[in-house]
Amino acid sequence: MTMLAGGTVLAIDAGGTSCRALLCSQSGEVLGYAQGGPANYHSIGEGQARKVITKLLQSLPCRPSSVECAVFGLAGLDTRKDREVLTAVAVDTLRAAAIQTDQLLLENDGMVTLIGATGGSDGLLIIAGTGSIACGVALDGRRVRVGGWGSRAGDEGSGYCIGMDALRHALRTADGREKQSGICAVILQEKGMVDVEELINWLYSSDFSVDSVAALAPAIFTLADNGDWQARTIVNNALNELSLMAATVIDKLALSDTNLHTVLAGGILEKNSWLREKLAHSIQKLAPQAHFAPAVYPPIVGGLLLGLRASGGLVLPGTLQRIMAGIP
Amino acid sequence: MTMLAGGTVLAIDAGGTSCRALLCSQSGEVLGYAQGGPANYHSIGEGQARKVITKLLQSLPCRPSSVECAVFGLAGLDTRKDREVLTAVAVDTLRAAAIQTDQLLLENDGMVTLIGATGGSDGLLIIAGTGSIACGVALDGRRVRVGGWGSRAGDEGSGYCIGMDALRHALRTADGREKQSGICAVILQEKGMVDVEELINWLYSSDFSVDSVAALAPAIFTLADNGDWQARTIVNNALNELSLMAATVIDKLALSDTNLHTVLAGGILEKNSWLREKLAHSIQKLAPQAHFAPAVYPPIVGGLLLGLRASGGLVLPGTLQRIMAGIP
Incomplete structure (x- = not known):
């Protein structure tokens, strides 16, 4: 040594x-x-x-x-x-x-x-990957975090939540509660499954994992880009959740009038430019001088x-x- | 033998x-x-x-x-x-x-x-306990089930879903995303906990179970009866989900014009007379001759x-x- x-x-x-x-x-x-x-x-x-x-x-x-x-x-x-x-x-x-x-x-x-x-300056970070969290630091050093409470009761706007929304919708279309969209077919294709029964077996099998649910998100993004109404609803919900997390940090630390260094990170925000731009837009409505830069x-x-x-x-x-x- | x-x-x-x-x-x-x-x-x-x-x-x-x-x-x-x-x-x-x-x-x-x-006649059964399901049998013997896909991606309107909605709301009030209601205090009281941090520890501990989440439902009902706005929203969501399940069975089996023997069962529907009566009302709007009887x-x-x-x-x-x- x-x-x-x-x-x-x-x-x-x-x-x-x-x-x-x-x-x-x-x-x-x-x-x-x-x-x-x-x-x-x-x-x-x-x-x-x-x-x-x-x-x-x-x-x-x-x-x-x-x-x-x-x-x-x-x-x-x-x-x-x-x-x-x-x-x-x-x-x-x-x-x-x-x-x-x-x-x-x-x-x-x-x-x-x-x-x-x-x-090390003041700033705002939104991460949306498999999970999600928003963190802020004010000029005076005060720190705040919002969300990020894990897959069981938090992580809104994350890949896991997008995947779970898609799975719930697939089951609801299968038994007739919601009208069909492209989601069920895309999930089955992603998972290499023949029908919803296989999906239900998988949900309660040892193969089920948070990561494997989050892995469905990119396929839902593609569907939304192609105009699928339900996929758009799910992506919009994710946007609203991430916007709310950002707004809460900005409000709690009174960052509205600051030259806010903002970083949008994580696989979900990196993969989906529509979501990233809409989120940036909603942050700029609350903090007009916010500027976006990579880490x-x-x-x-x-x-x-x-x-x-x-x-x-x-x-x-x-x-x-x-x-x-x-x-x- | x-x-x-x-x-x-x-x-x-x-x-x-x-x-x-x-x-x-x-x-x-x-x-x-x-x-x-x-x-x-x-x-x-x-x-x-x-x-x-x-x-x-x-x-x-x-x-x-x-x-x-x-x-x-x-x-x-x-x-x-x-x-x-x-x-x-x-x-x-x-x-x-x-x-x-x-x-x-x-x-x-x-x-x-x-x-x-x-x-053994035709009829409609809605169960809402820890889980939930709707089943129907038509006069010609056709059978349909809606919901009941388990706690992971189904069981809408169940005690588990009511409890999870309450837990998610508690975390969202704790980090400032939603305004306070009576829910967080009631959950902590039910669980004998001091603060939300204990709640988060419990969420990811081995003590967490579907049953222990569903056990929160009666306390949410009491809050709703006492006028808590968020508890009312959660109970209303449960009502809407159970109504949708019933409506889907009635629609799929074309039971609207039948003398529909309807049974509302399970701990959630037995404990909450408001929910039971509202659900009965929404079923009668779709099947005016529906009559409600115990099993x-x-x-x-x-x-x-x-x-x-x-x-x-x-x-x-x-x-x-x-x-x-x-x-x-």
């Missing part, structure tokens, strides 16, 4: 599909980088999350015995109980990797994504930025650019 | 919360009766369903070596695949209990409930009725009354 001088910051981005760790000096020199598998403890269990993060930290090529600040950006950090569980995970995995830290910060992965996306930095740099600020104070733009240049 | 002469009929009512078996002669003499536990193979697994039904049949006090007809009314019999699985379950459990049968009939439990409820016979007698008809032809009213008198 290489010994490093103090003043270094470690960021861990522990997401639902992959995780990474990045170590840098106060001046932005990248000292180590590693990648690993999914790490959301709600999906894979606490024990597996510990294993994944321990392995991630142990695979850092240049491992310090101590850092000034360790920042964990964590999928599944939603409640006090999550914070308790994940603080223990962070403390124990750092110990297992023999890394001491002066400060330990835990943030929801959405918030770290937003801070990276805006380079400036990835989530892991958002985590480092928080750590650098917590341990050293002012972070110059050159520092973040140096970090970006140093990521393998 | 007692040997019985031929001409007997065996009915099995294998529901989601309990099961029973009833054996009778062509003239309605009850020869044996037994009860057992939950038997929906979607909930408890095929292996456990086999065990429960085998135990049920083996516990019949007067077990015949052969019957003329065995009728299974089965929760979870929705698709061809269900029919394949459950036919094998029926054949194997009868064999394990050493009962031979000339005929074997398998029916969805909703349909057997309807046939019992109307005493004439329980589901198990519906099963026997099917078996008696299949094996012997005409079933006199006295036969069914004799069966009822003979059930312990």
Whole structure:
């Protein structure tokens, strides 16, 4: 194990599909980088999350015995109980990797994504992928999140919700409650099924998953583009939900009159330009000076930025650019 | 094992919360009766369903070596695949209990409930309990079912759907997307929780279940009765869904001009007289001669009725009354 001088910051981005760790000096020199598998403890269990993060930290090529600040950006950090569980995970995995830290910060992965996306300024982030969430940071540092409560009772406007709306409609057309649209045929085609009975079997089989439902969304988008009335209704509902999430963040942080850096991210918003443009339009109605830009930095740099600020104070733009240049 | 002469009929009512078996002669003499536990193979697994039904049949006090007809009314019999699985379950459990049968009939439990409820005439049954379903039988014997596709993508108007609507609303008020109503406080009180964070933890814990969500419905009814606007919206949505299910059955079987025997059943419709009366009203708008009555016979007698008809032809009213008198 290489010994490093103090003043270094470690960021861990522990997401639902992959995780990474990045170590840098106060001046932005990248000292180590590693990648690993999914790490959301709600999906894979606490024990597996510990294993994944321990392995991630142990695979850092240049491992310090101590850092000034360790920042964990964590999928599944939603409640006090999550914070308790994940603080223990962070403390124990750092110990297992023999890394001491002066400060330990835990943030929801959405918030770290937003801070990276805006380079640490005030801003608004809407993510719509398999799940959905809206996060905002005000100039005075206040933070707000809306939505993102998971597939069971939240994630409105997400790929999962679009897929479930389509599945419910298919069943309602099958028994005659709603008139036929193109949706049922498209779902069966996507799933390689012959009829709705196979669909019902699948719904209650072990093959059913949140991801496999969200995977239906692109086919619904194509149908909507081709004028299918019910597909359009479903996509419109998703738009309304995402617009409401954005409006709620803008209202709670009083961002209407700010030069709002807005980032629209996630597979659903990347794939559907109609949805992205309509959502941008509805945000601009509420915050006329809002401007839309891709994320400036990835989530892991958002985590480092928080750590650098917590341990050293002012972070110059050159520092973040140096970090970006140093990521393998 | 007692040997019985031929001409007997065996009915099995294998529901989601309990099961029973009833054996009778062509003239309605009850020869044996037994009860057992939950038997929906979607909930408890095929292996456990086999065990429960085998135990049920083996516990019949007067077990015949052969019957003329065995009728299974089965929760979870929705698709061809269900029919394949459950036919094998029926054949194997009868064999394990050493009962031979000339005929074997398998029916969805909703349909057997309807046939019992109307005493075998044409009719309409709406069940709204933890789940929901609408079934209809026309005078010419045609049968239709609408809804009842389970908690994952169906069961509209059920206790589960009412509970989920309430939970979603609670989360939306918590992050500011919807204005407060009395719902969140009532849910926390029902669950003995302090705040919404506990609710979110519970949503993704192993304590979460379809039953525990459906158990929220009565509290939502009380709120609606007391004028809470959001609770009223949720109950109204349930009414609209159940009305649509009824309307679809009436339309598909052309029951508008018939003297429609209608049965409204299940915990939700039994507990909420407002909902029951509004639903009855909406059915009468579509079928003005519809009349509402409690179930004439329980589901198990519906099963026997099917078996008696299949094996012997005409079933006199006295036969069914004799069966009822003979059930312990």
